[in-house]
Amino acid sequence: SFVVPHPPLLPAYQELAPYNVVVIELDDGPGLRLVGNLVASPDGPINEVDPSAIRIGQAVRVVFQRCGDVHLPRWLALAE
Numbered sequence: 743s744f745v746v747p748h749p750p751l752l753p754a755y756q757e758l759a760p761y762n763v764v765v766i767e768l769d770d771g772p773g774l775r776l777v778g779n780l781v782a783s784p785d786g787p788i789n790e791v792d793p794s795a796i797r798i799g800q801a802v803r804v805v806f807q808r809c810g811d812v813h814l815p816r817w818l819a820l821a822e
Contacts, residue, residue, distance in 0.1 A: 761789035762796060766817055778815045781805070791819060 755761070764780045767773070779788040780796055784805040801820040806813040 758787060758789045760793065761787075762791060762793050764796070764802075764817055766802060776815060778804075778817050780817050780819055782819055784816075784818060788816075 762780050764778060766776050766778065768776070780791045780800075780802065781788065782790050785807065796819075802817040803820060804815050805818045807816055808814075
């Protein structure tokens, strides 16, 4: 599933809105779900995928973006 946040948002994210937030269920762990953003390139901005292009059940793979001292999971959309 996914949502598209619109303002009001945290100030750091206002310029990026609207952007997608997806919930991913892992094939290797049914019932295990992770949240992140669907991106078209590993270092792309969180708003680079048009929300109307997102399909439930779409194949993705995890990529990580460094954000200070942590690495955030993001989901790279795979070609269908």
